[in-house]
Amino acid sequence: MEFHKIARSGQIPEGVVRRFFAGEVEVALSRSDGEVHATSNYCSHLDCLLSSGKVTDEGLLCSCHGSVFDYASGEPLCPPATRPITVFPVREEDGHVYVGVDAELAEAAMRRRAVGARRLGDTAS
Numbered sequence: 001m002e003f004h005k006i007a008r009s010g011q012i013p014e015g016v017v018r019r020f021f022a023g024e025v026e027v028a029l030s031r032s033d034g035e036v037h038a039t040s041n042y043c044s045h046l047d048c049l050l051s052s053g054k055v056t057d058e059g060l061l062c063s064c065h066g067s068v069f070d071y072a073s074g075e076p077l078c079p080p081a082t083r084p085i086t087v088f089p090v091r092e093e094d095g096h097v098y099v100g101v102d103a104e105l106a107e108a109a110m111r112r113r114a115v116g117a118r119r120l121g122d123t124a125s
């Protein structure tokens with residue numbers, strides 16, 4: 001697994017979530033209780049950007065429909081999302097944030113709700 005230096009620690013103050021890139025992979029970095037968390041930037045419900053969400057004590061809140069995702073596991077703690085988001089390993093050293101990405105995590109993080117879109121199309125026809 002390769003660790004990418006993707007942000008300065010100061011770019012992610014407590015309670016903030018922002019979008020960064022680890023190579024080609026879009027990552028939402030957030031800080032809660034002093035700890036930096038890295039997840040995919042796309043909600044597993046309908047692909048809203050989690051970098052537009054909010055940091056809560058429980059997890060990362062998607063601002064579109066209110067699902068909250070556990071920082072450590074990526075599991076949704078409340079509906080409507082039912083599937084986890086991808087979580088990346090994080091190291092914070094010497095004032096920088098490093099995020100670990102391998103091929104499997106990268107593929108999972110870039111997956112979109114293509115199945116949901118097809119289902120909507122089928123219903124309309």
Ligand code: FES
Pocket residue numbers: 043044045046047048062063064065066067079080081
């Ligand atoms: S898109 Fe995130 S909860 Fe609906």
